[in-house]
């Protein structure tokens with residue numbers, strides 16, 4: 001306080017011509033202001049120190065730079081990786097298994113860290129948590145090595161890079177013998193494909209395709225009206241009435257007529273069933289089957305070289321079912337009446353499975 005008082009006193013008593021120049025002298029300190037704007041602070045001659053000592057949240061600025069913060073950054077040491085292994089390998093993972101790893105690094109000053117990938121690639125489906133350094137996801141079902149560089153950065157921007165790698169191994173999904181009823185298994189990426197023995201189908205050959213209806217029938221109607229069509233229909237009895245157990249049924253005019261079902265995709269077709277038309281004695285006694293993959297080119301099912309002829313109904317309601325031997329691959333199935341009572345009435349169902357691929 002005494003020094004400051006002295007300074008004010010000197011300033012007050014200086015003549016106007018000397019107002020741009022003054023000195024504050026106190027036992028160990030010399031503060032000099034010059035006309036050009038320089039300000040010199042000089043400690044005393046006995047090796048005195050100049051100490052700038054803010055208190056509380058006080059700061060020391062040089063220009064706009066917080067000088068204490070600057071020294072903190074300069075003195076900050078970069079983070080240090082805790083090495084996982086000599087080559088940075090984080091392990092080997094079987095396809096489909098969970099990966100959960102913590103990349104560990106520490107900051108010598110104990111500050112928070114952030115992690116980022118700066119090179120290479122993580123396995124697809126595996127991600128890095130930038131805040132925690134955790135690597136997590138599901139191992140892809142392939143034999144591969146994924147190498148990637150991770151940078152860990154402290155709050156001062158000091159960083160350390162490290163190269164890591166993750167090895168993955170394809171899992172043989174057939175090892176659990178998923179195909180039943182004698183089906184053979186082929187391993188695939190994240191999956192398997194069963195080749196089933198007839199009449200079984202489905203992804204694990206668990207379905208008897210001879211008894212699995214595609215759903216033409218009246219109660220399920222999985223096959224939509226638009227998937228049913230006909231040629232030479234009789235009266236007001238459209239193709240969409242030709243569903244097994246429907247109230248009435250489809251009626252054709254003659255042997256040039258046919259009733260067609262579009263299964264929506266090429267399917268493994270194992271069996272068909274028919275009934276007659278309910279309200280009159282219109283039923284189809286015998287019929288042929290034609291089938292197609294594209295809706296343009298149709299072929300008949302064969303008995304040797306002859307077109308196969310199936311026995312249909314002997315009355316209007318009894319359901320007659322035929323297993324196709326061998327099964328056929330088809331999207332479009334046509335029921336083509338050959339002999340009939342009065343008019344060829346039909347209500348139908350088609351049985352089979354999707355083709356495994």
Ligand SMILES: [Ca+2]
Pocket residue numbers: 076077078079107108109111154155156158
């Ligand atoms: Ca640091």
Ligand SMILES: [Ca+2]
Pocket residue numbers: 095141170171172173187188189190191
């Ligand atoms: Ca596999």
